[in-house]
Amino acid sequence: MFTLPTIAHALSDTTRLRLLIACLDKERCVCQLVELIDLSNASISKHLSTLKAAGLLESRREGRWVHYRANPNPDSIIADAYALVRSHAMEDDQIQADQIKLTEIDCIDPTELAKKQRTASCCTTNDCC
Amino acid sequence: MFTLPTIAHALSDTTRLRLLIACLDKERCVCQLVELIDLSNASISKHLSTLKAAGLLESRREGRWVHYRANPNPDSIIADAYALVRSHAMEDDQIQADQIKLTEIDCIDPTELAKKQRTASCCTTNDCC
DNA sequence: TTCTCATTTTCCTAAATGAGAATATGAATC
């Protein structure tokens, strides 16, 4: 089904690795992941679809929101990929910072996140508008 | 030491995966690997250096020949990568064909291989010269 | 139906990557 080169390619990008880890133990909606990672929603969406195509994430639509999570009943190769990630990526500084930020994001109503992202679309770095 | 994204990137290319598997259980010189895979020695050499930089292969020079092999005392992350490869890449058709071809290559004197590659440098596909 | 909105897709650009030809390197042999 899923091949090692495809899975390895999905894991070879640090942004994708961060996204996967963010969804390993908890379902996340796209706006939460955009909040975690400082990239456009278009980029996040493309990375998520790469992870999904590799079999590392699955998605579920709920109204206007789409939630991503790790596969709870993975193939053997996917399970081994998860194990590799859990064993050898969690001690990374960026990943640990992400874990902290995710606990903060969990405290915010996703509707608030989405609204913030909507209004900040014209200027992401400075708060001009 | 070696990071998951770097290792995953090395494994994400099928040519590199074939090279790694060819060197998993047996040391191979570059001319044997060029014989296995229909690419220029420049390309093979670059892929090998990528694998080496990721910690997946090590090299040993013996006179004019350079031999590559998997690390016999790997870090935990490298060992897990080897295990992933052994568990989930060996059933691939191309890999199995490689295994057969490698047994044939093992029967040929490397000096013969090198000579053949030297003379065939101008036309790899057809035997015009 | 029309509007709003979260997400995805399309389109484009800039940077990265894979490939081979030509050249360089490092080591044996003459």
Next chain:
DNA sequence: GATTCATATTCTCATTTAGGAAAATGAGAA
């Protein structure tokens, strides 16, 4: 020392990829 030879590196070109802006999609709300 000059030459030969196995491999590595450099250079260039074609293809792929990451990124954002803008348009499209799909679903609830008015």
